[in-house]
Amino acid sequence: MVKINENFLKLPGNYLFSEIAKKVNAFQNAHPQSRLIRLGIGDVTLPIAPAIIEAMHKAVDEMGKKESFHGYAPDLGYEFLRSAIAKNDYEKRGCDISEDEIFVSDGAKSDSGNIQEIFGLENRIAVCDPVYPVYVDTNVMAGRTGSYSKETEQWSDVIYLPCSAQNHFVPELPKETPDLIYLCFPNNPTGSAITKEQLQTWVDYANKMGSVIIYDAAYEAYITEENVPHSIYECQGARTCAIELRSFSKNAGFTGVRLGYTVIPKDLVRGGASLHSLWARRHGTKYNGAPYIIQRAGQAVYTEEGQTQVKEQIHYYMRNAKVILEGVKSAGFQATGGVNAPYIWLKTPDQMNSWEFFDYLLQKANVVGTPGSGFGPGGEGYFRLTAFGTYENTVEAVERIKNL
């Protein structure tokens, strides 16, 4: 008789977005006249930039002709894309990362879920609280997290790194030593950034302890401040302790196009084994490469034309972020984020909890956001607004919030 993976049954239901949808539908049925504005969504809304569209058309044509057809892709990804990444995302920032340390994939969600496979089950993980749920859930599925307490909403074997207004949403070094440390900066959901000095502290700590940092830099394109690192490899010694995850979803609008990459330096060795080799074996065994057409789309992001166009999109979203941040602050809310990230993290007013504020905003302003408690107990009393709407809707939503 086959046995299922019992770890899956430990996962609490993931009701955040379905609960939101349910409440929104109920409201709309009760108030068919009201015009809802959604600032809760983490998906982009601007279309793919023209330079990228053109590159995809060209690649589609290539696939239709015998002489330019492409079958199975190379395991790590096409050289044309990996070299563009190495040059633009690393060399230009003074980071020592070579193209054969880059593994092209279908996105940072897959990579952030799969990366734990190359590590033993006995490792202890550390995550920020609040946190992007994929880091925890994939370790639950693997059996690394112990038991779940409904009361604390925490796992017995996970080390939580509290992120609150007190530490400006940047975690401090933990008392217990973790083996695997998940960090995401600029952060989802809090929109906070980490300075180069702060990140250097983590890199030094990981090197000292023999830990590995899994650094999710999916939102690096939104960084506007000088002293905020775009890559963990801007820090000294990161090549011996850090894996970096990158995405094309938010910097070029690829949420429905699907492309990302993982960097594992060849200097990253644990227990005598090269993590680069382990991931190469994992990649080669369970994955067959991102589509040729999509890899050509990724390459187009790095052309001069592509860079100009995607930067315009980022500016568009960051103008929204500014409107939200300044608007809610002038309305008397405490809020952070929105300067180096497309997320604004709001303290709920009047002791409301996250879901109470969700209901309040929905009912009174007809604006939809995301309750902070959906990202972990540390998110309770907070609320996430995103900059991915249209400018007009964003302005109107903020006006409504101001008039509450």
Next chain:
Amino acid sequence: MVKINENFLKLPGNYLFSEIAKKVNAFQNAHPQSRLIRLGIGDVTLPIAPAIIEAMHKAVDEMGKKESFHGYAPDLGYEFLRSAIAKNDYEKRGCDISEDEIFVSDGAKSDSGNIQEIFGLENRIAVCDPVYPVYVDTNVMAGRTGSYSKETEQWSDVIYLPCSAQNHFVPELPKETPDLIYLCFPNNPTGSAITKEQLQTWVDYANKMGSVIIYDAAYEAYITEENVPHSIYECQGARTCAIELRSFSKNAGFTGVRLGYTVIPKDLVRGGASLHSLWARRHGTKYNGAPYIIQRAGQAVYTEEGQTQVKEQIHYYMRNAKVILEGVKSAGFQATGGVNAPYIWLKTPDQMNSWEFFDYLLQKANVVGTPGSGFGPGGEGYFRLTAFGTYENTVEAVERIKNL
């Protein structure tokens, strides 16, 4: 200190295709004049059919316009694709599979590697010998296979199902009871097919034992004979014991386009848990959907025009298969496959082992194939030729083999 997943270190090196490349390069350097023909490759060579190219161009245009842009895809895949699959691949064959039992993915390799995650580590797997290496290697990585013997080239905890000329390359029920049974028909590498009655025996066995069959039907488009099932769901009772993996790689040439799907019937329950729900959770947590453009490409495969065009491609490859099969037989070789699959499985002559025959064919006929021993010890003394070359090259390669 972080610990690596030690199971990865148990994997013997995967030298098959790199060893082939090394030998081929050495030969070419020594004989720059000779014209090699490659019949070893498992990749397709015909370009993507016009109806599919057109659909991709249209989808690319949609992604470039605000009003038709598509962000994150639905977890299971777009309804337009799942309904086309349900109708064409199942309803038309009398199989009771609904569209919400279909999970769209980036290909059967990923799915066949990932599917083991929803099962406990204590399960025993059974695989055919010879076998597509991904089934075994992904279970090695998970820690389900015990220890490896260099002598037997087998894992202590894996149940091997020998497939040889004696049983026409269709495995018999094993003496020990496996929990997870991997079956691939039409088979890679042997090119053999299974009859509906033979497959029914396996379905009945799995239902009786509580086992689950993971049925890889990636090559179903090549079936030409009447009594060979295209889907395991043509068998009575398969809904309570079988998961089916399908690919667009070989039926529509998507090796570089990347699309596949997995079917898990809602009736498939083990230990009180729905395997459909477990896979949905896995899919939703670690994957973000196949690209919109690629899902539109998949939909185009099922249009009338698309079907006519991809069937022409299959006929082209199967004409090659016929040329190879009849050619090598008339040259005195024992060979099977090639009737319901694009692979021809050759018995090496004169007690040569697989690699000796590889060298012989390379040196004497300048033809490259794949040594059967690369697919497991049961493949020793066999050799795989594939039908994915051009017709002209295939005819010439067979002429050369005949003239040996």
